[in-house]
Amino acid sequence: MAEALVLFFWEATMTQLELAREGAISAQMEAVAEAEQVNPEAVREGVASGAIVIPANPVHAGLHPCGIGRGLSTKVNANIGTSSDFGDINSEINKLRVAVDFGAHAVMDLSTGGDIPGIRRAVIAASAAPVGTVPIYQAGIEAIERHDAIVKMTADDLFAVIEEQARDGVDFITVHCGVTQSAIARLRQQGRVTDVVSRGGAFLIGWMLYNERENPLYEQYDRLLEIAREYDVTLSLGDGMRPGCLADATDRAQVEELVTLGELVQRARQAGVQAMVEGPGHLPLNQIEANVRLQKSLCQDAPFYVLGPLVTDVAAGYDHITGAIGGAVAAAAGADFLCYVTPSEHLGLPDADDVKLGVIASRIAAHAADIAKGVSRAGDWDMKMSLARKGLDWAEQARLSIDPERSWKVHSRHATAGLACSMCGAFCAMDLVSQNLGIKTTRC
């Protein structure tokens, strides 16, 4: 009993990274190993080395821990949250529900409108999935409310918000620590088509230029690490310099920031803090693999969290598809965590249908990549579906589909005379070969 209590306090005061380094397999690591059907020791080793993170703030009650990184299945994040024009909490809680129902593994509350702390607390309370935030949004908006300008925010204001959010139970936070004066200098020297497209990055750059100061998240990184360590908040080192169009991809500003993030990953690990790294953005298809390899090398195998990547700029209205193409290629090359992109990206705030389509597109990408990179038993699902397909078992095919309701609805749209679907009708190849021709070769 006394021993169990000691263990409890020991665990409660250490991060997953520190526990793993001590050789302990935490309940969270056990849960991740169980969910992924891998060896708990492999999870512990991954967490200890920093190649796996488990964003799991002990304050977040009811969390189902989720592992992100080497050897684990590719995860999908759904962004939700209000904007300055649309601040309704209920619609965001509904989006949370839709996102998780369709298989998102994590959500980020990116609210910038309405009661930001209230929405965050409601999202954390309602979410069994890890919840992420971008604290600079709240800090910047409070500075506008109090002082009429983001640039009047103090470093103390920013760290106070970070601590408040950690205390609320946020599991991971995007912090644009690599937006340094030297990255801004690279940006100016480079020249870009779309400059800066990261909201958090833009807030910080505005602040830095006006105040002629270094980024407080960089300058006072140890202060950030202290808060992150205390609450075991996983740092998601943001890419404020991510390219906003293909023409800006893999440029010097982007890579300068990534080099800095590599240093910051190392310092986070030294401080016992879990860290992952965010990545672009808009990238031509033939630059994705290089970007993933560069991140893995510069950041010592830290989990890579990519937004898209979007492989063309012209598909507004269909950027869930653009993002699925890039995400599949990135994850197959080693990216670990896909931030979904919805059909309303570049156009407006997504609604619940957009959230659904965004999650499904990213899950397709993640699953296709998992098969390609040999994630344990990823192909089992496809094998079951293929057997149901061969058997013309439509109910089982629908049940196994990524969206059973839609699968059944599309199949049932046209009535058919036979067993086959309305695509081939009487001339279904599966049916012809199996039923009539006696060359059934099925091996499973």
Add this chain to the structure above:
Amino acid sequence: MAEALVLFFWEATMTQLELAREGAISAQMEAVAEAEQVNPEAVREGVASGAIVIPANPVHAGLHPCGIGRGLSTKVNANIGTSSDFGDINSEINKLRVAVDFGAHAVMDLSTGGDIPGIRRAVIAASAAPVGTVPIYQAGIEAIERHDAIVKMTADDLFAVIEEQARDGVDFITVHCGVTQSAIARLRQQGRVTDVVSRGGAFLIGWMLYNERENPLYEQYDRLLEIAREYDVTLSLGDGMRPGCLADATDRAQVEELVTLGELVQRARQAGVQAMVEGPGHLPLNQIEANVRLQKSLCQDAPFYVLGPLVTDVAAGYDHITGAIGGAVAAAAGADFLCYVTPSEHLGLPDADDVKLGVIASRIAAHAADIAKGVSRAGDWDMKMSLARKGLDWAEQARLSIDPERSWKVHSRHATAGLACSMCGAFCAMDLVSQNLGIKTTRC
């Protein structure tokens, strides 16, 4: 005048391949060069070597020639056509219109129900894009109508249908000439999860097994070449052994057939007949590049026409996305022609909305690949869009979008207070950086 007439008859009796070999740049080659903004001589060289095909049956009045192959932009095909359960001609003509409106470069009429010849003629008359067919469908179905069984079809019946279709003005035909007795032996020896999923392949295999005969399209390939040469019908050498699920991908049956197709490409070229090669199908993401390289090597750079490829089996209802992922990767690796996949693939006959979504998804894939493989000026479109985006010019962004109407509709769904969209509202990074912070670095 007399000279022009001689030239006319000379051109009219030679295929594009023969003309190119003679050093002549035909009107079709000129049109392709103009559309692609490349040198006509490069098109001629590509056609002469067989690395480019221009499916252009002289009988097809009003055709806008379309080049497929090396150095040209990736093309998209949309399958339309009736099935045994749904034989309405008007709905198929409507799908043709939708497909071409949204940017399909070619259509295949795969009708297997209703008045098949009548539908084909209507499609050819209505289509400025090249039209393809799969003649075995009509031949097989006529055999059922006349003799109650596909297996009662004679080789003469099949070649009569091929000639009828060529006479009607079909620009390219899928012919499963590589479904040989030895490929069937490989299939049996291999064992598969989903056996044969090609309808044409299944028709032929049924016929071959019942009649204990070799495939007439292989055995009498010279007879096929004679018809194809006479009408300059481009052969699309079909993949009857294409894998129908990830587990069957890149197996011995598939590769045996591809080896045979390589020989048949060479014989087609020797006979002055244009030929391209069809490819899978269902392929894990990490096998796509190898499949493209294998095809290019075995088939001496013949244009590669891929169906998808689909990178997972589980996404019924969303296979336009699965196909866009595979298609982008295949085309970036060198595939030349993407057969679209609609959201109703594996579930039922597509409707006009499915056709639209399928075409758009494939066009996104093709365009992303064109940027990656350096197709001349492919990135210009993205640059224009990025500049409009940076300028927060919503009308111009909509105009430049792959689907202007949808882009405008999604953007207009939420009213906003400022210039920015409802995603970021007052906190638009582009707006913050450009308008307020004076670090506009735009280089274009």
